[in-house]
Every structure is written in C-alpha cells, then in structure tokens.
Amino acid sequence: MSADTGDLSKETFDVGGVRLSAVESGIRYNNRLDLVLVELAENSAISGVFTKNAFCAAPVSVAKQHLEASSSRYFLINTGNANAGTGEAGVLDAERCCRELSALAGVNATQVLPFSTGVIGERLPVEKLVSALPELYESLDSSAWLAAATGIMTTDTRPKMASKRIKIAGTSVSITGIAKGSGMIKPDMATMLAYVFTDIDLEQSVANALLHDAVEQSFNRITVDGDTSTNDCCMLAATSKSGLVYGALTQSDRDQYMLELNAVFSELATGLIRDAEGATKFVTVTVCDGATSEECLQVAYTIAESPLVKTALFASDPNWGRILAAVGRAGVPDLDIGNVAIYLGDLLIAVNGGIAPAYREELGQLEMDKEDIVVTIKLGRGSASETVWTSDLSHDYVRINADYRT
C-alpha cells in the first residue's frame, strides 16, 4: 500500500523535555537499529496501558512494577527479542538492563521502564544490550524521532509517527507519537508498542483518563489477525515543558487538546493497519443502529477477523455473501435479518435478508477495486455504533508469518 500515513514529508515536532536515541546492538540482526532510549524530563506525568495476555512478557511485568514504584525517567526499548515466555530468568534479564542504564544515567533502576518486542520464548541477549548502552545514552537527541520510530520496528515496513503542534490559550504545545506493530494485532486494553509524548502539564489522574479514552478509540479498535501480543504497551508521557497547564484550561480548550491528542492516537493506530503484514487493503468496518456498543463490536470484529471475508477483500471480490454469513454468525441475540442492511461504501448490497434489488455485480466490483474499503452494517435495533479497522488476508501475510523465524 502507498505510504499514506507515517508520511515522512510531514513535520515531526519536538516535545520539550523529551530526548531520544537508537543504536544497532545486534540483538537478532546486524546493521539494524534495534535498541531505543527515550529520556523524559523529571516529574513528567506518565501513564501506561499494558497487554491483558495472561502470558505477559517479563518486561511488561517489570515496567508495570517500576511505573508504580517511582517517577519514570527512561523508556528502554529493544526489538528482535520479546523476552516473553522466559519465566523468572526473563524478569532478571529485564531488571539487569534497567540497572545498567540507571547507573549510566544516575537514576534509580525503577525509574527505567523496559519494553521488548520480537520473537517469543528466547532468552534476551543481555550482554549485547548492555554493551550498547553507553553509546545509546550518549547519543540522546531531542530530534531523533525517525531513528526511534525506526528502531522499534519488527516486521513493519516503515516507521510510524504522528505529530501535532497546536496553540492553546496562546501557548504552543506539541504532541508526537511513535508506534510499531503489523501482526499479532488485536489489542485488549492496550496494544503493540506505542509512545505518545506531549509537553503539556497533566495531573497523573488526567493523564490516565486521557490515555484510556484515546486508546479506546484507536488501538482498541484495530485488528489484523485477532492475535493479542504478550508485549503490548501504550504509553503517554506529559513533560509539562510547554508551561501550559491542562488543569487550568477552559473546557473548550481542554476539548481542543483532547481532539488533537486523539487524532495522534488514531493516526498511529490506523498507520499500523495500513502497514499490516501483507496488507493490500485498508478496511473500515462500521456497525451502527445496534442495541448496544458490545453487539456492534461483536459484529464488527466477526467481519474484520473472518478469513473468508479477508481473502475476498484481498481478491477484490464483491463476494458479499461472506460478509452476510459473518454477520449471521456473530451471535447477536434475536437478530432480525429483515432489518439488517449491508453497504460497501455507499452501495446498498443486502437488505430484507437478501440482495438489494438495485445491486449489480459491476457496482460491487467498483467498490472492491478500491484500496480503502468501507463496510457498513446497519443492524436496525437501536442507536449504538462502533468502528474497527482491519486489513485483508493475502499471500504475503502467510509468507511473512510462515517465514518469520527462518
């Protein structure tokens, strides 16, 4: 797909109080940025959401503990190895990395949060990481966004960044985020690795609430393959360096800030889908007129995760019967199919339990030939509505995931 997000020609704004660096430490591959450090100003408000996978990775449990214990100053992120399924030894490995960095930086080990992504079930090559730390620490730079976004990539084909600089109440504030992820993606309260930085002043409880709301409408609404990673993390860090205090803003200024913050999250989340493993289509599934949000999501995810729908999308085949079958099996209680309407783009396809009278295959084909496809289901049961984003299932998805470790 064309690089219509993470567009490198767009400006990435620095965020006061944030410095970054990335180096090649050779964790899994040579000549590849695979170790990233983010430094945050003292007293930043930092909020995180983490995978709900019961087999959460060692760095996830360590990061959660450290986040509770102290005011975080560093994110240390490696790719190539997820340090997951590694038991107690993995926890000690993650802690060792934090300790080594804290000694260099003159902070407590608990002020370092570790993140890992890559292959599950292999011990982290700690010595390689540790040897690279001095160079990593020395090269911290307030503009190294592209290097950091590149350094957290695994099967991603391009770095994902989103950035805004806005003026609120006369003060300029930045919001810049980076994210990685293109497979094993179905977030459950958090997702993949994503880091959003802003130089507004946020109280901790407000940071938590803003992160939760933003994630709920972005990373928690995407799916590539229904698989939830053991290492998902999404962090929001607010350094307060712009001097703007969120708590002192009018409601309308707060709303403006929230809107921009959510836009950064959405841009990162949909960017993951556009770069999903093997993806040739960007698919928006909206389910509306439902009785509850839950049933709308249930139908939307059943469509978005159906291998048959996804292969039809890959083939640009207006085989809408597969969409209809997915709606029918989604488990909505007492669904009256006579009230259900199915659209491809603006084209009404199915209604009254059958083909729409005006539907013609050529019209369906025109919609399916597009790279961005919108599927809308009206359930005719109420006023709830939900949207999820997904990709198609292509030969390349199989190739990438059958070859990943070889």
Next chain:
Amino acid sequence: MSADTGDLSKETFDVGGVRLSAVESGIRYNNRLDLVLVELAENSAISGVFTKNAFCAAPVSVAKQHLEASSSRYFLINTGNANAGTGEAGVLDAERCCRELSALAGVNATQVLPFSTGVIGERLPVEKLVSALPELYESLDSSAWLAAATGIMTTDTRPKMASKRIKIAGTSVSITGIAKGSGMIKPDMATMLAYVFTDIDLEQSVANALLHDAVEQSFNRITVDGDTSTNDCCMLAATSKSGLVYGALTQSDRDQYMLELNAVFSELATGLIRDAEGATKFVTVTVCDGATSEECLQVAYTIAESPLVKTALFASDPNWGRILAAVGRAGVPDLDIGNVAIYLGDLLIAVNGGIAPAYREELGQLEMDKEDIVVTIKLGRGSASETVWTSDLSHDYVRINADYRT
C-alpha cells in the same frame, strides 16, 4: 495431504431402505455431479441439526419446516449455489424444487427436504435443477454412495464417506455416512452437509438424542477458519430395514451401537479437516486439566483459529511462543501461568511460565515436521478436557478463497 480418510479402497456398506443418485445438472459448472437425491424408506426416523447462523439459507428454513410437517422420504441436495441471502424468492425456489420432485415420486412436497451449498447471494437456477429431476429420480440405486459423496462436493478435493457394518444381537446393521465441506467451517450445533444412514429401528426421540451426542463430539469440534456457514446441516436417517430395534437392545448393545455411530461421525468430521482448504497438516488440540469444559474449548479454539499459530504450523516452525500467546489471550479468568504446561506431541515445551528446561529446538522441529500434529495444553485448574481438530493456514488457503468465485 495423503488420502488417509475417505479411503476409497475401504468398503462402503449399503443401508437397507436407502437409495441414492447423482447427476450433472450444470448449476454452476458443466461436467460435474452437482445434484444428489437420497430416497429413504417409509417411516424412517429422521433427525436433523441445522446452522445457527442468523442468515440461514432458504433451503435450511424449508427443510426445517418440512421435517416438522411430515415424515421425510427424500433429500434433494445441490452444490454450486447455496440459495442463501436470497430472501423470500429463495424460499419459493426451494419449495418449487421440492414440489417438482414430489410430483415425480408421488409423495407430498413436504416429504422432500432441500439442501444447497455453494456461492451465497445468487438466485438458484431452478429450471436447470428441475430439468434434471427425472433422470435423477430414475437412476436411484442402493449402491451409489461414491456418486452421492462426489455430487455434494464444492471445494473438497475428494469425497468423504465412512461406513461400518456390525453385528448386534445376532443382526447385521449398517451405518454409512457422506459429508462435504472444507472451508467456512466452524460448526455451531451442526455443520456443513453431512448425512448418516443406518438401518436400525430408532424412535424419533432416540434418533434426536443420538444425533445430538454424535455431532457434539465430531462436527462441533472442528474448525478450519472459524467461519460458520449459512447452510450447515447434518442429518441422521434410520430406516429400520435391518429389523433390529434399538429400543429392545440391552444397554451394552446400545453402547456398542452408539460407539460405532459416533465413530462414523468422527471419521467424517476429521475427514473434512484432512481435506480442509489448503491444509498440509492435521492438528489435534487437546486442552485438559481445566476447571470447566467451556474454558477448555475456549483455549482450544483460540489456538486452533489463531492465524499466527496456523501459519507456524504450515511452516513446520516450532514457534511455540505463538501457542503460548494464544493460551494467554483466550480469556480464562485468573489463569495461573505457573501451572500451565504446553506439549507438542509428547514433548514438554513450556512450563512454569517459560521454556521447559529440557526443551531443545531440534526436538520441537521433529514434532513440527510431522503431518499429524498434536498440541496439548494442561491448564492445571481441574479435570475437564476437550479436543478440537483443525488445519494449518497455507498459501493454498488464500489462493482457494481468493479465487473461489473467479
């Protein structure tokens, strides 16, 4: 995969009171058996389970009505067109076919049950079917099992049959079944098209109970892609022509009969998986030591339907981290990963939340190189156990489903 089920060298036993035929009616393709008729002796006990998909196909609703209304004498089955998503017109089409056949056979239209499988959302070419009915009716034969099993195939690469002849209480009884299906397979109380015939005498309530139990342990334990068809049907017909009366048997003779009946269902169900679209592996997922059957099934299906697990299976890659991640996201409440053990075949892979100390990649590779792979998860929470069968996700799955209509 090798044709290790549906083995055509195995004998298929005729069932007293059952005759079959298959013809080429050109519904979708030429030179292909696509219309099948089964005739059942008068007063046979006939039981059916049908898809729970809310968008159930027209023939499914007609078959359910007819089954309630009278004693069925004929199953009329077509492939190439599912007559699903066709609204009221589709119901009229299905009824027309039943009426035309009933006129030929001298029975009531409600004594004919219609079944369709194939593309969803197109009108059934009724005239083609109707013109083929006389030849179909004339060619009824008590030995035409292979033709019938072939005539119900869609993307199946081979016919599926299972057959037993056993002696119970001195009387010889036959159980013979045919089935089709290799994609859009995750049954919900019923599955695909499957027909099992026996010449024992069964009361209706017993037929219902035996069918329900057999399906629960066979067709309701398989998944290819998690997609439930709009046209799933599974029928059991007992003609009583052997003279053996189930109700008069001792408990031990009943148990023997049940065992053989269940074996026919299992052979048909696992036969579908062995011929699943693009399948190169036959995968058994057993989850045991669970607190409830429900949580065992939840974990088993999460593994069996994970695209990442399935692509690793296709690659023969012992990437067991993906299995572990699937267990972790299955949603078992308060799962203590310290008690979970994961096996490939007899090889202990993960324990205590991490890699088993004795595990070596070469040993995992040996297990993954096999064509029949057994994954066992011990949850360490109780004594419930469940098994499901599935296939891998290959390039051919994508090719078949991206090309299906073209």
